[in-house]
Amino acid sequence: MSSCSLCELPTPDPPITDESVDGEFCCHGCLAVAQSVGSVADADPDAASEELRPDTDPDKLPDDYDEQYLHVDGMHCATCEAFLESTAVDNDAIGAASASYATDTLKLHYDPDAVESDRLPELVSGYGYDATERALSDDTAMAGDVAVVKFLIGGGFFGMMTMMWYVLFIYPKYFGFEPLIDLSGFDGLYLFTQLWLLASLVLFYTGYPILRGAYVSLKAGEPNMDLLVAVAALGSYGYSTLAMGLGRTDLYFDVTVAIVLVVTFGNYYETRIKRRASDLLSELTAIQVDQARQPDGTTVPVAEVQPGDKLLVRPGDRIPVDGTVAEGVAA
Structure with missing residues (x-):
């Protein structure tokens, strides 16, 4: 069994290779890192992975960006995380990405006006990685x-x-x-x-x-x-x-x-x-409320609600922010 020229993990059969760089690699993440540093022999996998990671800050994205959690099969090292994050933000519709190979999870911040949420797995899949939407039920047990x-x-x-x-x-x-x-x-x-x-x-x-x-x-x-x-x-x-x-x-x-x-x-x-x-994580995202209803029935983004504002919560609605009940009853 051969090992990766970068991280020394076992390689698949056949291993990942490219004419632009010498060596055999366990994943396209390690290959991308090797291409970015040039010489594999002198490379520090951790430092190179950090260089490959995109410099994005979710807090600086527009308020209308949504979050989506994906399950990704095929991640098994830190360079996989960096490669997937870099691949994701190369798409103009995705503003930031954060991957975790320990939980096989990829968190995306995306523009819902530019891409539908059900197309996100397609954008980041490939090169040995298979992304799917996180199920909101026990179907994941399958x-x-x-x-x-x-x-x-x-x-x-x-x-x-x-x-x-x-x-x-x-x-x-x-x-x-x-x-x-x-x-x-x-x-x-x-x-x-x-x-x-x-x-x-x-x-x-x-x-x-x-x-x-x-x-x-x-x-x-x-x-x-x-x-x-x-x-x-x-x-x-x-x-x-x-x-x-x-x-x-x-x-x-x-x-x-x-x-x-x-x-x-x-x-x-x-x-x-x-x-x-x-x-x-997906369930928490799914139950978040991004709109608040004003007393006149109109809705505004939760981010625009200010301390002291009055909101209307109808039976069955989720309470969008912390507050005090001024009037009204519910079962």
Whole structure:
């Protein structure tokens, strides 16, 4: 597996390249940074990314600009953030952009008179990035269905088989009971071979994201939790494989399976929480009121409301600003 010439993260197959600059890159963000600095060998990825980021201030935009949050698939480093922000503001209808690869979110400040909100994902998609509107319901959970299926089929089923064999044939021996089969004979070898195959599937299939995260952390020189988990899982797996080859019966494939499944489920749950937190940003934007109704029935932008002004709030309306109820009742 080759690594990015700029950030040293693993590259896709085939890697991102361009004739104007030497090297292979993991994303178009890193490619854009490399093109901006010229020499990759002398480049500081963080400093170059900051240079690539557009110098825009949302507070200086006209009051009639709207906000939109997009979900973006394909971001995995800070240069992706800078590239997407730069790509977005290159469009005249977008005044400012702020990306976060940690939450897969892109916040846009745009001119609603120049572009429709449903066209914004189209403007920033491409080059390996896929932008979609943030859903205002639990439909976003569908994005995690693939991960659930992978966990249940790849991990849950094979992990359940592994633990069942341990409960039936190996754990009784640990507690001093006579095992149901002769673990030192052919039956034991057949059982241990099955355990090895099942544990291998769980470790290298379901646990692939963990192993990949550990590899990336080593390449980047920044140890993380994935590396710690990978050491524990591979350690118990490697010892058990060696012990099986030497004819021993103290195998710990169950430890490998338990570590991978628990951490995988934890990572999936964390992803769901992050996705839900990101969606709340869209919900907050959706419930904001940008117009206030005056007593004569006319509406004005909320930004033009001054302290002391009287406003009319009809039943079912959202209250646009903080204030005191002067008169009126509601259910």
